[in-house]
Amino acid sequence: xxxxxxxxxxxxxxxxxxxxxxxxxVSLDLKEGETLGLAGESGCGKSxxxxxxxxxxxxxxxxSGRIELDGENVVDMDDRTxxxxxxxxxxxxxxxxxxxxxxxxxxxxxxxxxxKAHESISKAEAWQRARxxxxxxxxxxxxAKSFPFQFSGGMRQRAAIAMALSLNxxxxxxxxxTTALDVVVQKQILTLLRHLQREYQTSFxxxxxxxxxxxxxxxxxxxxxxxxxxxxxxxxEVLGSPQHPYSRALIAAIPTxxxxxxxxxxxPGLPPDLISPPxxxxxxxxxxxxxxxxxxxxxxxxxxSRETQAACHLLKAWEAK
Amino acid sequence: xxxxxxxxxAIYAFVTFLIVLVINFVIPRVMPGSPVQYFANPxxxxxxxxxxxxxxxxxxxxxxxxxxxxxxxxxxxxxxLGVSYMFYPTPVLTVILGRLPWxxxxxxxxxxxxxxxGIFVGIWTGSRRGSAADTAVTSAxxxxxxxxxxxxxxxxxxxxxxxxxxxxxxxxxxxxVTLLPWYQQIGDIAWHAFLPGLTLTLAAFAGxxxxxxxxxxxxxxQDYIVVATAKGLTRRAVLFRHAARNAMLxxxxxxxxxxxxIVSGALLVEIVFSYPGVGFLTYQAVLSHDYPLLQGLxxxxxxxxxxxxxxxxxxxxxxxxxxx
Amino acid sequence: xxxxxxxxxxxRLRGNRRLxxxxxxxxxxxxxxxxxxxxxxxxxxxxxxxxxxxxxxxxWLGTDNLGADIMSQIIYGSRVSLMVGFAVAVVATLLGxxxxxxxGFYRGPADEGLMRITDVFLxxxxxxxxxxxxxxxxxxxxxxxxxxAVTSWPLVARVVRSQTLSLRERPFTDAARxxxxxxxxxxxxxxxxxxxxxxxxxxxxxxxxAVAGEAGLDFIGLGNPSVVSWGTMLYWAETxxxxxxxxxxIVAPGICICLVGLGAVLISVSIENLFNPRxxxx
Numbered sequence: 001x002x003x004x005x006x007x008x009x010x011x012x013x014x015x016x017x018x019x020x021x022x023x024x025x026v027s028l029d030l031k032e033g034e035t036l037g038l039a040g041e042s043g044c045g046k047s048x049x050x051x052x053x054x055x056x057x058x059x060x061x062x063x064s065g066r067i068e069l070d071g072e073n074v075v076d077m078d079d080r081t082x083x084x085x086x087x088x089x090x091x092x093x094x095x096x097x098x099x100x101x102x103x104x105x106x107x108x109x110x111x112x113x114x115x116k117a118h119e120s121i122s123k124a125e126a127w128q129r130a131r132x133x134x135x136x137x138x139x140x141x142x143x144a145k146s147f148p149f150q151f152s153g154g155m156r157q158r159a160a161i162a163m164a165l166s167l168n169x170x171x172x173x174x175x176x177x178t179t180a181l182d183v184v185v186q187k188q189i190l191t192l193l194r195h196l197q198r199e200y201q202t203s204f205x206x207x208x209x210x211x212x213x214x215x216x217x218x219x220x221x222x223x224x225x226x227x228x229x230x231x232x233x234x235x236x237e238v239l240g241s242p243q244h245p246y247s248r249a250l251i252a253a254i255p256t257x258x259x260x261x262x263x264x265x266x267x268p269g270l271p272p273d274l275i276s277p278p279x280x281x282x283x284x285x286x287x288x289x290x291x292x293x294x295x296x297x298x299x300x301x302x303x304x305s306r307e308t309q310a311a312c313h314l315l316k317a318w319e320a321k
Numbered sequence: 322x323x324x325x326x327x328x329x330x331a332i333y334a335f336v337t338f339l340i341v342l343v344i345n346f347v348i349p350r351v352m353p354g355s356p357v358q359y360f361a362n363p364x365x366x367x368x369x370x371x372x373x374x375x376x377x378x379x380x381x382x383x384x385x386x387x388x389x390x391x392x393x394x395x396x397x398x399x400x401x402l403g404v405s406y407m408f409y410p411t412p413v414l415t416v417i418l419g420r421l422p423w424x425x426x427x428x429x430x431x432x433x434x435x436x437x438x439g440i441f442v443g444i445w446t447g448s449r450r451g452s453a454a455d456t457a458v459t460s461a462x463x464x465x466x467x468x469x470x471x472x473x474x475x476x477x478x479x480x481x482x483x484x485x486x487x488x489x490x491x492x493x494x495x496x497x498v499t500l501l502p503w504y505q506q507i508g509d510i511a512w513h514a515f516l517p518g519l520t521l522t523l524a525a526f527a528g529x530x531x532x533x534x535x536x537x538x539x540x541x542x543q544d545y546i547v548v549a550t551a552k553g554l555t556r557r558a559v560l561f562r563h564a565a566r567n568a569m570l571x572x573x574x575x576x577x578x579x580x581x582x583i584v585s586g587a588l589l590v591e592i593v594f595s596y597p598g599v600g601f602l603t604y605q606a607v608l609s610h611d612y613p614l615l616q617g618l619x620x621x622x623x624x625x626x627x628x629x630x631x632x633x634x635x636x637x638x639x640x641x642x643x644x645x
Numbered sequence: 646x647x648x649x650x651x652x653x654x655x656x657r658l659r660g661n662r663r664l665x666x667x668x669x670x671x672x673x674x675x676x677x678x679x680x681x682x683x684x685x686x687x688x689x690x691x692x693x694x695x696x697x698x699x700x701x702x703x704x705w706l707g708t709d710n711l712g713a714d715i716m717s718q719i720i721y722g723s724r725v726s727l728m729v730g731f732a733v734a735v736v737a738t739l740l741g742x743x744x745x746x747x748x749g750f751y752r753g754p755a756d757e758g759l760m761r762i763t764d765v766f767l768x769x770x771x772x773x774x775x776x777x778x779x780x781x782x783x784x785x786x787x788x789x790x791x792x793x794a795v796t797s798w799p800l801v802a803r804v805v806r807s808q809t810l811s812l813r814e815r816p817f818t819d820a821a822r823x824x825x826x827x828x829x830x831x832x833x834x835x836x837x838x839x840x841x842x843x844x845x846x847x848x849x850x851x852x853x854x855a856v857a858g859e860a861g862l863d864f865i866g867l868g869n870p871s872v873v874s875w876g877t878m879l880y881w882a883e884t885x886x887x888x889x890x891x892x893x894x895i896v897a898p899g900i901c902i903c904l905v906g907l908g909a910v911l912i913s914v915s916i917e918n919l920f921n922p923r924x925x926x927x
Contacts, residue, residue: 054551086553094551099544102563104570104642113562114552147642160548340765352781467906469857471864472879472899479887479895578767585772589861593883603773604865607780615777622773630768 003170003203004030004053009065011048011057020275022048024227025065027301030220032170035197035204037218037235039211039250041271045227046207047095050173053205054090055082069171088118091164093157095175095207100160101148107134108144111163118167133162137192154185158192165196171203178213190217212254215239220307223247226272226282229301233308244310245287281313289314326638334631341623345616346391350384395620402620403613407605413617417599421621423493424598427514428580428587431521435583436576439526443533444565450538459534466527470586474520474593481516488516491595517594521586525579532575536568570641577633580626661919667911670904678723687714689721689873697889707893710885718873719897725874726856729790730905733855736794738848741801742840748802749809750832760806763799771796772861779867786859789868793858797851801844808843812836846916853909857902875901 011023023045030036038046052063055074067074069089077085094100101110111130112123119126131141137158139151148156157177164172177193178186194217197204206218214221214235221239222232223246231244242248249267269286272278278285284294291313299311303318394401402413442462446455465473482490489495489512498509540546541564549559591600599618606614638644677684687693692712693704700707706715748759766774775792782788812818813836821835856875862868863876870877875898886894 056547056551083553083555086551088553092548092551094544094548096544100548102545102549102567104566104640105563113554117553117558149643163548336761337765337768340762341769344765348777349781463910464903464907467853467857467903467910469860469899469902471861472895472902475879475883475887475895476899479892483887581768581770584770585861588770588772588776589864592865603776607776607865607867610780612780615780619773619777623769626768626770 002029003032003070005068007066009049009052009067011052012062014060015275018275021227022274023052026229028222028229028232030203032203033201034219035206035217037214037221038205038207038224039209039214039221040224041209043271044224046224047175050175050205050207053173054086054092084118087114087169088167089169090171090173091169093160093164093172093174093177096180101156103148106145106147107151107159111166114163115166129166133166134159137162154181154188157181157189161192165200165202168200169202171205173205175207186213193217211239211250223250226277227274228282229311230283231308231310233305237305237308243304243308243315244312245289246283326644327635330631330634334627337627338624341620342395345620346388349612349616402617405614406611407609407614413613416614417602417617417621420597420599420602423596424587424591424600427517427596427598428583431518432576432583435522435526436529438522439529440533440572442526442530444537444560446530447534447537448560462527462530465523468524470520470524471589471593473524474517474590477516477520478593489513493597517590517596520590521583524586525583528579529572529575533568533572536571537564540564540567570637573633573637573640577630580629584622584626661915663911664915667908667915670908671912674723674727674905677720678727681720681724684720685714685717687717689713689718697891700893706897707891709881709894710889715894715897718878719901722874722878722898723901725786725872726859726876729786729859730852730856732790733793733797734848734851737797737851738801738844741798742805742844745802745805746809746832746836749806750813750836763802766799767803775862776865776867779862784867785869786872789859789862792862793855797855801847801851804843804847805840808840809836812839842916846913849909849913853906856905860902
């Protein structure tokens, strides 16, 4: 039984030039304890998809479809249920956690605020929990009364992670948690996340445009392009032997330290305009293997191996034996 | 906030004060006509007394001596700011201090109300940006903002005092009431101060509400607001506990900066309502060419504003933990 | 590509209701000032009717205490009021921009010194300062212009300095320096063009503040009462209109000042929005 079940989710933004479909009929499942890496170029819809799970989209967005967490449909939730569900069932570590915290209040008070919004425990208890949470991410307890500007970027990131775990949610969404950090701190954060994964059994959705960070941490990876899923499968298969031309190009673009020196491989062309996307397969203008069917017919997401699905006309459907 | 910050701001305020002193000294001496003519008006005083005053103020001395005497006068206790013509021989400072409390009360209370009104209207419109309500309220408040203080005051005076008789047409209190104990005077004083205060508030609040609105709009786009919403806080909690709290910081600075503007407005309003504060006094001084009084008024008003700005700086540092 | 960008820009200009309304309002008053003799058969001081007569077909805004037509006074008065406004704006903008530009560009002790003085003027209540200066200079419209210019330039200086500081750090300034442009050239070719929008937006606001300021100084009696401007109208109206029921005499000049202010704010806000891509399309 999946923890999170997304069915036919579409998100449309009202813009001056017309409706923009940031996410186009996406379906996916997430099991308990799984870590899903959500990868793709800027503007492919990964953040929109993840934010819709918390219904944190701006008012100009229209959601259709189903998002079910533990059986409840998030899309239909009324305000009260929504507020209850937020942070308790699903929480968020935003991109650029430099700004995740209100600059005029202490870190501790903001963690406490989240706790007290859902549980009726005393202030002292809440602060106790906050301090413990901070120490579990490697920040000493006496820093709880510090202000955000007194923390380094990496510390703020870790504090944001601690805050996200404060109510022991089933799912934590991390939006580009390593992007703004240098590699040393990146590694620290990834190690921390792996440790937390094991300890809390939380599911993670890890959004990134940098596939290489997903290697150690994700159990499954979904590659998105132009609002649709191009390929989704186990980490080993998607990273090791990607099938969709887009995923293959993305992975090939990752520079490696070992092996022969070669020129960096990039994907030619630009991401498409989502107000009037390309016909047929959205990747066709940039695909090196394009043929006639690609221009006319949109490929459906089909099972191409036991653990992986992809949307490409080149690939054969997998027969279960 | 460390002590060094307070010291720095205090020094800054003091330097500003010194510059004001210099300006105050320089102005009559660079203006057309001789200083004697201003400080010892021969039309009012007989020639001999005029000469005595001239000697007393050292007006025939070289400039540096005059400046020295002037500074000595200011830095004694009580400060000597000269003698008023209109109320001769009462010292200027005495005259001013007699009227100052009325203005302070008027300006003080109305600044508080104006800021509060501006803050709430700003939060209200900022959180509804782009909506019809926002456009209506913002446009209306901008229009009221363009009204000159004294014109708005005259209109209010006309409609509510002269036409409808709901409020008195001037002064600060009814004579008979001043004979009563102070706690019974409060109602009467408030009744007299209502229209002047209302004028000040209406004419000035949009300055605050527009800034608050813009700041709220900016703050609401910050990441920490997204996180606060994600934490399951109600819209009101997110708005007031987080966005508004941050938006207050530039407001505090504005309140300090705007004081000069409100004091200027209060001057005009006092004239319209014959309110016996320093504004009305300034008007009388202009009419009777009472230059020493005018100079003294300028100095006192400037000092008041400098002190208030200093206070605003301190409040700001208390509110923003990032100030060290 | 450039042509379509410019076409889009003009489309936005025309569709920008705020700007159109603002310019319209100001244009009405400018027209009033320019065409004064053609718009009214009466002179502003000419006695043409019974004193204190209410608005009528003959006298759209009634008459004053001497029997002169108030509408004519408004029309002729617009000349003086607007002229004062423009004159003050020109002087204050030139002075303030120079100070702000030099301070922001060269920084260091010059900046400190200039800004310290500017700040003093900013903090001080402008009306008392204006009154003191005007009291010594004697009542006349020139005095008012001079005095208002003195109280208006500091704000311009502050604003220009801020913007200069940030422009200084932009990549295109560095690029100009790398090419070998000297300070003067950078100031004139790089910084000033980018300041123009800000200067324009502020100048418009300065005009309206000066119009209101002129009215205030006239009201106190520091203007020349024999000159006809909206301010002097209010000066006379204050004494005579209140107790003679001539509300139109007070309302009319004030509304004109408000409308000019409104037009100016609309234009100023539109200028900022037009040229600031960040604020666009929200």
